[in-house]
Amino acid sequence: MLVVYSPQYAIDIGSHVFPTTKYRRVYERVLAASSGSGEGASRSSPLRILEPHPASWDDLARVHSREYLARTQSGELPIAELAQLEIPWSPDVVEGFRLMTGGTLTAARHASAGDAPVVFHVGGGFHHAFPNHGEGFCLFNDVAVAIRVMLHEGAISSAAVIDLDVHHGNGTAFTFADDSRVFTFSMHQQNNYPAVKPRGSLDIGLLDGIDDEPYLRKLDGALTRVFAHRHDIVFYLAGADPYEDDQLGGLALTKGGLRARDRAVLRTCAEHRTPVVVVLAGGYARNLEDTVDIHFATFDEACSIEQQR
Numbered sequence: 001m002l003v004v005y006s007p008q009y010a011i012d013i014g015s016h017v018f019p020t021t022k023y024r025r026v027y028e029r030v031l032a033a034s035s036g037s038g039e040g041a042s043r044s045s046p047l048r049i050l051e052p053h054p055a056s057w058d059d060l061a062r063v064h065s066r067e068y069l070a071r072t073q074s075g076e077l078p079i080a081e082l083a084q085l086e087i088p089w090s091p092d093v094v095e096g097f098r099l100m101t102g103g104t105l106t107a108a109r110h111a112s113a114g115d116a117p118v119v120f121h122v123g124g125g126f127h128h129a130f131p132n133h134g135e136g137f138c139l140f141n142d143v144a145v146a147i148r149v150m151l152h153e154g155a156i157s158s159a160a161v162i163d164l165d166v167h168h169g170n171g172t173a174f175t176f177a178d179d180s181r182v183f184t185f186s187m188h189q190q191n192n193y194p195a196v197k198p199r200g201s202l203d204i205g206l207l208d209g210i211d212d213e214p215y216l217r218k219l220d221g222a223l224t225r226v227f228a229h230r231h232d233i234v235f236y237l238a239g240a241d242p243y244e245d246d247q248l249g250g251l252a253l254t255k256g257g258l259r260a261r262d263r264a265v266l267r268t269c270a271e272h273r274t275p276v277v278v279v280l281a282g283g284y285a286r287n288l289e290d291t292v293d294i295h296f297a298t299f300d301e302a303c304s305i306e307q308q309r
């Protein structure tokens, strides 16, 4: 399994509901499993770790406006923008997000080159970032940047985003609203942040409290629609926040249900021979260990799919 990770992902944002320590914790579980001390499919999966470089400012500018990037770089973000971002600004925060964006791009390059059917990024999924501002803990939209850079380089001519974070992928939908090369699918809790949900290619807003069975049924139908088109690459935002004990989510999926979700997505990509980049996106369980378990299960399912391919 190809894994992208950097210890620098543990960005210091002070005491916050967004646990940036989860990246290291998930990575440690990945290492432990692959060294044989864990369980599941990942136990027998040889690991190759890739350390990312920060995305360049030119790469970021494929999605973000030069004005926004200049404000971000200098720290001259207006109070209203900082309030929307909901995390503090610091040079380390900027560098951390540049690095994670570079991580998603690295994962995408390897996936599209056919180096592995699934590339697992222990980071990324900042789908609330818009071209001209950040929002909801998301400074740069890593997936949107990776897609735009790869399209620009001619490495891909189409892409799909499968966004199963509990929150709608507003920044991603907005960015690609007029770009027919990119299919954006988001399935999320309708009655949750963000209040305004720009239309993507396929949006499914779920009622509060939906649990495993109806969720998986809807996902099944949606995946058929996503793969009615051919895509050169899929970006899967495997958010852990549809979990029943999440602090920012209002759905009721169990860990078993989330694992079945991951299996459904990854198996469908495999059936269509489409390379996948997995990014973690959100996860705010009351108990951090639950968030780590859910993200690790996604990795384990990816290993299982890889062994079958």
Ligand SMILES: [Zn+2]
Pocket: 165, 166, 167, 239, 241, 281, 282, 283
């Ligand atoms: Zn979320």
